[in-house]
Amino acid sequence: MTITLNRRGFLTATAALAASTAFPFASQGQEPVRRLVASTRTIEVNGKTASVYGISGPDGRQGLTLDPGERFALTLENSLDVETIIHWHGQLPPNAQDGVPDMPMPKLASGEIRSYDFEPLAGTHWMHSHVPIQEMNLLAAPLIVRSVEDVAEDRQEVVMFLHDFSFKNPETILEEITSGTGHGDMSHGSSMPMDHGGMDMERMDMSDMESMSTMAMDLNDFDFDAYLVNDRTLDDPELVHVERRGRVKLRIINGSSATSFWIDTGVDGRLVAVDGHKVAPITGRRFGLAMGQRLDIDLDLPTESRAFPILALREGERERTGLILAPRGAAVPTMSGMSDTAAPAFDVDFSQEAALQALDPLPERTVSNSRMVMLEGTMSPYVWTIDGRGWGEHEPIVAKSGERVELTFHNMSMMGHPMHLHGHAFQVVGHGSRRFWGAVRDTVYVPPMASVTIAIDAGEAARWMLHCHHMPHLSTGMMTEFRVET
Structure with a gap:
């Protein structure tokens, strides 16, 4: 990694280099062919303009797509007036x-x-600032790396990048959340029924699952002004032209700071990958994803010449967003940003996650390091911790490079937590007392008052972040480190 165009950057980079013996450089002095720029941009939301951040690629659009076999060889320029990473x-x-x-x-x-x-x-991956208030201000974008199989499959690829948006600045949002004024119902929770979506229930063994018919939960702790797909609301959705009987791959990314969604495809689809890792296909019309997670859904569109809305439903509420797939000449419907009824809570019984099976699982190995990780927090005072400690007072989770580790996240709070581990892909292997060989992921949703176990092969000896991907939770301390030693 080469660094700088200014003196300040040179000095800080030199200090970091002196502290790290594993500093990577660009390959053989060759100039990267790709360029990303973090900058300020203007979008229109519900008829009003807003200044937000963004990450533009070589073509000037938000995000980056790499071809099969292409290296991640690029430069990142910070054109903001603040520091970022x-x-x-x-x-x-x-x-x-x-x-x-x-x-x-x-x-x-x-x-x-x-x-x-x-x-x-x-x-299907993404990129975002690791400064929470910047990610909340849309400093995030898709990162798609296409495979040879993607090319051979010859599907039209449609990216859906989800985000929650407010005209208020992120500092004000965090102040309202921590003071308890961001969401009118959050002090009381929400009694929400579980939902199994449109999945093929024959693949599930419900008798072995720990399930809940209803549960008082705190689902959302802030009411955002809008919910976006590719920077747009349903008042002015993106219109994607498709062929009649078109074959489409939806690449769905939840880049939201504090919102889980259900995806309603309207027609039968097949969930074929989560977090960029292939799973045994599951048929359905409704699939959910928490913050930081991704879904790949294959659609074979019907023959009729009509538009096909692809909707994202805010969990526990009526708000929705989306985009529209439309063959040439099809009438495009006017869509409301509000559903008639509230969407259910996301995967509280773990039924979606437990149904997933990795097509490329971790190799079976003996577990040599097991650890319980306690997730705790309250709405008032608004404090969220891992093992009873916030960031800065945390105790690292220590592993040795190469060993098989199992972490069991035990959620003792009434909010769900999407737990993200840096530098590793892990496999979901348990929910409560039930063991199974589930999906390979990098972000797993841990429902309220539940426990979820993941298996990891510890990688490079280094300090790797482990945190909740709910930005207000992360901001108030729900972050630790997975420290890998030699």
């Missing part, structure tokens, strides 16, 4: 390129350019 969510770069402030690299100063070069993982 970008995390490549779902990728497994060397630790120094992971994109966490001072672990080990500092944030990029305004005007600084930094180079990256590593072998990327194919799949």
